[in-house]
């Protein structure tokens with residue numbers, strides 16, 4: 001079996017994007033049960049939570065699924081850096097009646113321990129973003145029976161994953177919601193549209209390519225497959241799904257998003273990510289470059305974002321969403337994927353008629 005064969009066997013070649021903070025096992029189960037491929041976003045999970053979450057998916061469905069980790073560097077900022085970062089956030093905490101948090105002991109879960117838990121859980125597919133993983137980790141996942149998918153924002157990143165022995169590349173175009181996965185070049189050189197990125201990675205790397213970014217319905221699915229993608233990965237399109245854990249103010253902001261609503265920011269997490277533009281993004285823009293890198297800034301804004309969510313203050317929340325967010329619809333995830341696939345088939349038929357094929 002190869003990853004391509006696994007995709008060929010999928011009744012619906014749609015991958016539900018792993019979305020830390022918006023999805024966990026329920027959405028992955030619903031999507032895989034419907035014949036597409038669900039993903040467990042495990043970045044925010046403690047190492048000992050990963051195995052049980054994978055078990056819950058296995059118990060609920062015998063269909064394939066993916067588990068995703070974000071390759072976070074081990075951060076060790078000094079006290080002065082933390083004081084400066086917290087001082088920049090103090091007025092925002094004060095607005096919510098809070099003191100800034102004390103210096104945290106850790107800034108993210110230990111990636112090596114998460115990876116070990118992932119290898120032990122041996123999901124059908126292990127996917128990664130933010131960086132590559134060491135070659136021996138790729139080997140360990142293969143020995144465990146997991147295919148490895150690496151996220152690339154550029155052709156060079158796709159080549160890096162291919163050289164490591166990855167089985168497939170997730171080509172994340174600049175339209176995508178959530179964090180950028182760039183790890184070789186700076187952000188300005190890592191913003192390639194999905195259409196150009198899928199085609200150029202296909203031409204450069206002899207691996208299945210998954211198209212991600214801006215795909216919201218069956219027309220987008222058909223377009224990406226026509227471009228040579230083996231599957232599509234959709235994130236924002238699932239944010240309003242019944243089984244997503246997108247919180248209520250975030251859902252409401254999506255429903256109310258106007259024209260041209262998203263922007264990239266590093267103000268919330270220290271890594272560029274696309275979300276609905278809001279006050280925090282706008283007012284932090286001038287000092288964005290001074291903020292500590294992910295995961296430090298991410299950890300320091302966590303209590304702020306949690307408190308903002310509680311009080312429904314969307315101006316201070318990270319409302320991650322992709323460029324085509326206004327097309328998101330609320331429905332059970334199974335209904336969404338079945339509808340998108342029917343639309344993709346209709347789009348392909350219409351195209352055949354147009355081209356006389």
Ligand SMILES: Cc1cc2nc3c(=O)[nH]c(=O)nc-3n(C[C@H](O)[C@H](O)[C@H](O)COP(=O)(O)O)c2cc1C
Nearest residue numbers: 017019020129176177178213214234235236320322
């Ligand atoms: C709310 C949100 C959270 C995300 N979290 C992750 C994540 O944990 N891991 C990951 O690899 N990608 C993550 N992504 C990016 C998606 O994998 C994918 O690239 C993106 O959703 C595709 O673009 P679209 O949102 O326009 O469909 C996230 C995206 C969103 C919108």
